[in-house]
Amino acid sequence: MQTSNQELEKKDAKSAQSIAAPVRWWRSWWRSLSPTRQDRYAALAPLASVLMFMAAIIASFWYLRTEEVDREHEALRRDVEYAQQRVRLRLLERQEQLMRMARDIGTRDVRKADFDGRSEALISQFPELQSITWINDKRQILHSQSAPTVSTDQLRVVGETLHPGQTLQAYEQAREMLQPIYVQEKVQPNELPPLLQLHVPISNNSRYQGELLAEFSVDSLLRYGTPTEVLARYAITMLDGDRHVLAGTPLSPRKTPTELLHWRALANEYEVPVSPVGNSLMMRAQAYQTSLGVVGSGLFWLVGTLSTMTAWLLLATWRHTRRRQRAQEALVAETNFRRAMENSVLTGMRALDLQGRITYVNAAFCQMTGWTEKDLVGQVPPYSYWPDNDYDNLHSQLREELSGKTIVGGFQVRVKRKNGSLFDARLYVSPLIDAHGQHTGWMSSMTDITEPNRIREQLSASYERFTIVLEALDASVSVAPLGSAELLFANKLYRQWFGSHTEGHLQLVAQAGKLPLRQQPAAENEDGLMGLPTGTLTETRSENAEIFVPSLGKWLEVRSRYLSWVDGRLAQMVIATDITQRRNAEDQAAQQAEKAQTASRLITMGEMASSVAHELNQPLTAISNYSSGMLTRLENGTLTPDQMRFALEKTSHQAQRAGQIIQRIRSFVKKSEPNRMLADVSQMISEALELAGIELRRRNVQLTSHIAERMPPLMVDAILIEQVLINLMKNSAESIDMSDRPLGQRNVELRVRPQLFENHQGVEFTVEDTGKGLPPEVLEHLFEAFFSTKSEGMGIGLNLCRSIVESHHGRMRAENLYNGSEVTGCRFSFWLPLATGVETTTLTTTSEPIKRTIA
Known part of the structure; x- marks a missing residue:
């Protein structure tokens, strides 16, 4: 029994501690705040509660209104889908009747009289059907029947040809697909609304013979195809692809103060494409305005008005409290400003009395050393930021400092941080004089110079690496000022080729044709004295040329550009690369290409050898025939001078022809220089x-x-x-x-x-x-x-x-x-x-x- 009581007491103690811990934290946090912040938080609590109450009321209204809009929109969508389905079925019925007529025309079972009778019956039976036109495969109108309501501008005249436009495009599309095509032409300004067209192809054994063009009145289709109960509840309109009204009367847009973000206008309107026409014919329904519902509730406006008045009173009280706190804030701001000025100094400040005891350190000194002000103030030598290995040296410098032997330029020391790391610093010492002119101690300023020392070392190492890289280059690099024989820089390869003089640099520049022009009339963009561009050096481009240096026996690629030397003088840098092997390789490649061209011509003529032999065989055979004929007639004694002249001319012509063929072949396959x-x-x-x-x-x-x-x-x-x-x-x-x-x-x-x-x-x-x-x-x-x-x-x-x-x-x-x-x-x-x-x-x-x- 005692054990169970002890366990219960322990549990109660733990629960009390768990409750007391947040309470203690809250009290400590509240006491840590300034009176100004406490007053500000106290004024925000009732204001926050009122705002939360208003937010709850608005959220409730928002939710109820959203539910109402969703119900209206769902009913509108359902009715529009039903009306669109009725219109679709009505169009499909007319399409089936027209397809049966087109099939009969394709099998030549329908003549003109039958076509007129069946068309007139369909038009009179179905008021939305305005006209039926029979068009042959040459786009000519053969027969046409129209309703009396069709205007004269929309009548189809027998014998005419379809004009370019959407009707002709649909005609061609139906001809290619051999399927019925619906077309709704766009509304043109100052014209009657166009009719909905149905193109039904006429074919026989998959051979196109023309088509039936049926035109529907969109207005009649809306009035007779849409259920009356839907027309009574909504404003139904038919639109084309560009949202132009084809039939029906749309409602004008309405805006009421209670319809936030025009929700009602969005919820009470719905569009759906009319199948099987597609997106070129849209059915839009707009619901008529109904009651305001929950928006008209007087309770809502009463609660909103009271909440607004309460919030306004709380804001007025808070503003009055703020005015009373301005004097206290001004005092705190002044104190913080002076402390910020002290802490914003990046130089570490340290004050010593005449015995060497630290009396003051600023925030920058603490940040440099890692020690706090509490740790440093009151210390005597050796200080905690002195490195262990530098005690003797720092003691000696401190004695000289306290004796008044100060160095104007300061001195460099090493300082130890609290984490044990070291950094380089420069220390400047000056006497500390009080308001009465008494010497009370010494003020020291300390600057961290670790980064400048590191940069100086990196620059030295970078210069050394730069020199090593230039010395190891396979190219000659030289820099010389313009108008002077001084050589500013030359790498190892330049010294091997030309020595340590400027003659090699000038020889490369002169032979490459890059010497600055002098004693010539100054152009608009050149300096008349130096012959150089008047623009900045960054705008000039590097130049290169390939030259042969007889003294070296090498081909060199020379690049040159102007630069500003470290002392401000204008200099010219020349880089020369040995390209002898590349030039030799290019010459060998040119020779190989020439040999390949000759070999290709020989291969071509080898492939054409049989053709050439056949071509040469004809003139040679003719020469042989003419010679044999002359010999035969000469032996018979029947060869006359005219016959001999004729045979010799023919023989000479054939010989010239054979010689021309051989000469063409020889000139084609002959090896020659380009x-x-x-x-x-x-x-x-x-x-x-x-x-x-x-x-x-x-x-x-x-x-x-x-x-x-x-x-x-x-x-x-x-x-x-x-x-x-x-x-x-x-x-x-x-x-x-x-x-x-x-x-x-x-x-x-x-x-x-x-x-x-x-x-x-x-x-x-x-x-x-x-x-x-x-x-x-x-x-x-x-x-x-x-x-x-x-x-x-x-x-x-x-x-x-x-x-x-x-x-x-x-x-x-x-x-x-x-x-x-x-x-x-x-x-x-x-x-x-x-x-x-x-x-x-x-x-x-x-x-x-x-x-x-x-x-």
């Missing part, structure tokens, strides 16, 4: 067609060329451009041959015409074929080296062609030709710029192009 000169486009195309035509004739491919007249000359290597054209035409012939096109579709077309590319004038060469085209995955890698679509191809032809075109500053591209989704061929085109100085008027004065066909 030679760019002004080349005539027509002559270049003619020579390319001469060689390419041999291959095309062998493959039974017809070649057609279109060349614009008076083409401007091009600064190109004619042999290389002929190589590109021959390769493209040969590839086109191979593509046609591989696609097994019939004889009438084996065509290659070459077009040459002036063309602008990126605002530059030039000439475009286009080769089109009727082959099978290129797959998408091939187009991505078409111009890559060693990529080929032919089993025996080497993959260097098109890559070399693009390299040749780009070396002439041109562009090359390839694309497939389509007829719908079917690939009907491929087009290769490349563009070459005009030669500099060529008259551009030739681009605009061309006449009809020259057309040649090689069968």
Whole structure:
């Protein structure tokens, strides 16, 4: 029994302690507040209670009003959905009747008399149906029946053709889909509301024969399709896609003071699209104004008025209390201002008496050392912020300080923080004189100089690293002032190449053509004395040039720019990089490209060897036949001089033809240095067609060329451009041959015409074929080296062609030709710029192009 009583007493003690702890905390917090804050919190309590009461009343009103609005909106939405469903069923019934009529017309079971009778019956039976029009597949109106209420502007005249507009667009859409299409045209200003159109296609065995155009009155559809009970409760209107009223009378927007944020206007309006028309025809319902409900309750306004008056009285009392506290606040502000001034000083202040005892420290001194004012005031040497290893040195300095031997510039010491870390500080000492002029102690100011020392060390280390990096560069770096022979800076590689003199710097500048111009007339943006830009140095760009230095036997890439030296003088920095290996590699690459071009021409002629042999066989056979005929007639004695002259002329012509073919081949495959000169486009195309035509004739491919007249000359290597054209035409012939096109579709077309590319004038060469085209995955890698679509191809032809075109500053591209989704061929085109100085008027004065066909 005693044990249970003890346990109950312990539980009661614990519960009392748990209650007493928050009470004690509340009392301590309240006592820690200033009287001003206590008065302020005491005045806020009744004000907060009144505001909470008002908030509860407003929340209750808000909730009740929301419930009421939700109920009205749900009823409105349900009625509108019901009305829309009735209109939808009415439209679908008319659609089914029209589809049956269209089916009968498609099977030719309905003639004009039958069409007029059935149309008139439908229009008279259903008042919303205004007209039915029969349109053939050529957009011509064959027959039309309309209601008497249709205006003359909306009548369909027999024999007319549909005009462009939404009606024609819906006609074309119904023709493509072979499905009924609803269209609601937009309302035009100063015109009658348009009719709702239904386009029903007429087809027979999936073959389009025309359509039936039925037009509905939106107003009649609203009056006869909407239930009367819905029309009695709401203002129903029909809108088009742009929210223009087609039928019905909308309610004007209303705003009442009790409808917060216009909730009622939002809750009492609902729109829904009319199916199956879609969003182009909308049904909108607006509820008529009802009673105010809970808003008109007098109790609510009474409670709100009393709450407002109570809050106003409390605010007035609080303002009166504030006025009485201003004098006390002014006194506290003055005290805080003086203390803030003392604590805002970033320099640590320490006061010592004549015996060396600390009498005062400011907040900055405490923050630096980590010790509090209570810990430091009253200490005598050794102080707690002295490092253990510096006692002797600091004692000596303190004795000198107390004896009056002060240093004007201060002295540097190490100070220990409370956590044991050290920092560097500079200490300044001055005597402390009281109001009576008596020397009462010493005032010391301490500044933390750890960060400046660290920055100074980092700058020194950064300079050392900068020097090491410049000395280890593989480029020569030198800086010299303008107009002086002094060398401000030179790294290790510069000293190895040119020594420690300025001659190497000036040699690089002069040979690269970057010496400042002097003794020349000053331009508008140049200084007449220095020949330099008058803008800031940051606006000037660095320049670079590649030069050969005979003394070093090296190619150097020289970069130069102006900079402002540390002493303010204008200097020029020159960076020279050894690019001898790169230049050698570029020369070797140029030689390899030239060899690749020659090899490509030899490969092309090797592939065309059989065609060339066949082409040469014709003139040689003719020469043999003419010679045998002359010998036979000579033996028979029947050879006359005229016959001999005729045979010898023919023989000479065939021999010249064979010689021209061989000369073309020799000039094409002959290895020669790249030679760019002004080349005539027509002559270049003619020579390319001469060689390419041999291959095309062998493959039974017809070649057609279109060349614009008076083409401007091009600064190109004619042999290389002929190589590109021959390769493209040969590839086109191979593509046609591989696609097994019939004889009438084996065509290659070459077009040459002036063309602008990126605002530059030039000439475009286009080769089109009727082959099978290129797959998408091939187009991505078409111009890559060693990529080929032919089993025996080497993959260097098109890559070399693009390299040749780009070396002439041109562009090359390839694309497939389509007829719908079917690939009907491929087009290769490349563009070459005009030669500099060529008259551009030739681009605009061309006449009809020259057309040649090689069968």
